[in-house]
Amino acid sequence: MIHRASSLLLAALALAACSGAPDDRTAPVATPAPGTAAIPADSVQYFNTIIGDRVFFAFDSSALDAIAQDTLRRQAEWLIANPAVTAVIEGHADERGTRDYNLALGARRANAVFQFLVGQGVEPTRLRTVSYGKERPEALCSNESCWSQNRRAVTVLAGAPLS
Amino acid sequence: MVRTLMVCLLALIATTAGAQEPGPLRLTISDPNVEPMPIAVPVFIAETPDAAALAAQITDVATNDLTGTALFRLIPREAYLARPASVDAAPDLAAWRAINADKLIVGAVATLPDGRLAVKFRLWDVATGQEDGAGLQFAGSAAEWRRLGHKLADEVYTRITGEGPYFDSRIVFVAESGPRGARVKRLAIMDQDGANLRFLTDGRDLVLTPRFDPTSQRIVFLSYASGQPRVHLMDLATGTRTELETLPGMTFAPRFSPDGSRVVMSLTQGGNTDIYVVPLGSRPRIRLTDSPAIDTAPSFSPDGSRIVFESDRGGSQQLYVMPANGGEAQRISFGPGRYAGPVWSPRGDWIAFTKLLGGRFYIGVMRPDGSDERLLTASYIDEGPTWAPNGRVLMFFRDLGGPNAVPVLMSVDLTGRNLRRVPTDQPGSDPAWSPLLD
Numbered sequence: 001m002i003h004r005a006s007s008l009l010l011a012a013l014a015l016a017a018c019s020g021a022p023d024d025r026t027a028p029v030a031t032p033a034p035g036t037a038a039i040p041a042d043s044v045q046y047f048n049t050i051i052g053d054r055v056f057f058a059f060d061s062s063a064l065d066a067i068a069q070d071t072l073r074r075q076a077e078w079l080i081a082n083p084a085v086t087a088v089i090e091g092h093a094d095e096r097g098t099r100d101y102n103l104a105l106g107a108r109r110a111n112a113v114f115q116f117l118v119g120q121g122v123e124p125t126r127l128r129t130v131s132y133g134k135e136r137p138e139a140l141c142s143n144e145s146c147w148s149q150n151r152r153a154v155t156v157l158a159g160a161p162l163s
Numbered sequence: 164m165v166r167t168l169m170v171c172l173l174a175l176i177a178t179t180a181g182a183q184e185p186g187p188l189r190l191t192i193s194d195p196n197v198e199p200m201p202i203a204v205p206v207f208i209a210e211t212p213d214a215a216a217l218a219a220q221i222t223d224v225a226t227n228d229l230t231g232t233a234l235f236r237l238i239p240r241e242a243y244l245a246r247p248a249s250v251d252a253a254p255d256l257a258a259w260r261a262i263n264a265d266k267l268i269v270g271a272v273a274t275l276p277d278g279r280l281a282v283k284f285r286l287w288d289v290a291t292g293q294e295d296g297a298g299l300q301f302a303g304s305a306a307e308w309r310r311l312g313h314k315l316a317d318e319v320y321t322r323i324t325g326e327g328p329y330f331d332s333r334i335v336f337v338a339e340s341g342p343r344g345a346r347v348k349r350l351a352i353m354d355q356d357g358a359n360l361r362f363l364t365d366g367r368d369l370v371l372t373p374r375f376d377p378t379s380q381r382i383v384f385l386s387y388a389s390g391q392p393r394v395h396l397m398d399l400a401t402g403t404r405t406e407l408e409t410l411p412g413m414t415f416a417p418r419f420s421p422d423g424s425r426v427v428m429s430l431t432q433g434g435n436t437d438i439y440v441v442p443l444g445s446r447p448r449i450r451l452t453d454s455p456a457i458d459t460a461p462s463f464s465p466d467g468s469r470i471v472f473e474s475d476r477g478g479s480q481q482l483y484v485m486p487a488n489g490g491e492a493q494r495i496s497f498g499p500g501r502y503a504g505p506v507w508s509p510r511g512d513w514i515a516f517t518k519l520l521g522g523r524f525y526i527g528v529m530r531p532d533g534s535d536e537r538l539l540t541a542s543y544i545d546e547g548p549t550w551a552p553n554g555r556v557l558m559f560f561r562d563l564g565g566p567n568a569v570p571v572l573m574s575v576d577l578t579g580r581n582l583r584r585v586p587t588d589q590p591g592s593d594p595a596w597s598p599l600l601d
Contacts, residue, residue, distance in 0.1 A: 098503035100416040104436040104457040111434025142564035
């Protein structure tokens with residue numbers, strides 16, 4: 001499994017290198033910090049930091065761009081390699097929509113991730129979706145630098161060792 | 164006492180009838196430039212010794228209701244040249260004319276032999292010298308003394324403006340605490356003026372968007388108690404709480420039908436959101452929309468025949484009206500920007516909404532056919548309007564944005580005047596105005 005994970009990591013590095021324009025929203029795959037080799041590849045910590053637990057969306061959109069699709073392919077491979085793990089996909093929106101609409105938009109985003117992971121071969125029964133609308137912002141300022149971090153879908157694992 | 168009142172009334176009619184005096188002064192609140200009417204409200208008379216403290220407090224409750232509308236201005240009590248000794252005696256109207264009072268409220272409070280509290284009042288039209296409506300008495304439990312003040316103010320407001328009452332009502336809202344990234348949200352209820360706050364939920368589960376049954380003291384709201392956003396029903400009298408609908412998926416954006424028998428709401432399955440009507444009881448739910456768009460925020464017309472809702476079926480959030488049993492929907496919003504969260508006025512004449520345009524949120528109103536659009540307020544986030552029972556005042560929440568911002572409750576007249584903060588002990592959002600209390 002460790003072998004598989006490191007080849008995944010290489011693939012991710014290659015993809016990140018080829019993806020052109022730098023994007024501060026990409027999961028931190030490009031430069032594993034010293035000591036990451038010690039993170040067990042079947043752990044939540046590995047999934048969250050090396051694979052990337054989240055994807056980001058454009059304003060009022062639930063479309064998965066190339067970066068998001070790359071992240072989700074890695075997530076799918078990891079989930080298939082760790083079949084005992086289940087996941088809740090949380091859909092979130094930034095604060096610039098109304099409460100009801102953002103709940104529906106968060107559901108659209110979570111569902112887009114769900115459909116993509118299932119399309120990659122993950123058992124649908126292992127996945128659940130929930131929308132938080134604009135209720136759980138990750139970044140707290142009121143400008144695009146924060147809004148872009150809050151328009152997200154996060155794959156939250158259950159049943160894996162934390163680290 | 165009744166005889167005394169009658170005698171006074173007859174004598175006054177005799178002195179004024181021949182002079183072709185105009186009728187008592189009236190306020191038209193649809194006029195956005197209306198000048199506040201000067202009123203005199205001497206501290207109510209305590210008819211039993213133990214009622215003195217409450218008489219003063221009830222006077223304050225009623226006076227604050229009236230002046231809070233900005234339709235009335237209290238003439239300071241230091242200026243009063245007379246002090247009524249009794250509700251039953253005709254006041255010295257010359258003394259009230261001298262300080263330019265348009266109206267005089269003479270009130271009295273007494274403890275009844277059974278322990279209840281009685282408030283009686285007479286409203287005088289100072290210029291004509293006529294009593295404006297008949298003297299009236301309210302009685303209620305001493306514990307609910309504030310409601311007696313609200314009922315008195317409602318009666319005065321209704322007589323002078325011709326509009327329906329709304330002061331004797333309550334607000335359910337979401338009380339917020341904790342940092343912006345980890346807010347604790349609890350349902351809370353308070354009187355319309357911010358008094359008597361109490362919490363309805365403990366903050367363990369996220370709760371959103373409470374809405375009142377227009378016919379009873381029940382609410383529907385969104386709760387994450389089960390891990391999924393689901394519509395719950397709560398009876399405020401008993402505290403009983405049930406999950407409303409058993410369909411899998413997310414249920415949200417609930418609102419009661421005008422007769423309180425059904426709840427219209429959104430259901431999301433497979434990422435798609437449509438509108439359903441769920442009868443309370445055993446009858447089956449009815450699906451009202453079936454589109455790949457986000458169809459949400461439904462609200463019944465007060466006659467129950469139509470539903471206004473928002474949908475992005477045309478590419479962006481806009482308002483639509485459809486028959487209450489579903490069917491073809493007509494778009495009614497056509498201005499620039501996005502329109503969301505429509506709420507039909509209990510009087511049927513306006514639809515309030517939240518509008519998003521150019522990075523700002525607005526509270527606005529339009530006619531049910533989409534005409535006469537007016538924006539009443541604007542800020543970083545102004546959202547979630549709810550109508551007073553008389554359909555003439557709106558409450559909503561405002562959030563100015565930024566890492567430390569907290570939402571506050573605001574109210575504004577239908578005309579856009581009298582924008583003011585609603586006093587709450589802690590930050591609040593998602594207000595829902597109750598029907599008038601019994």
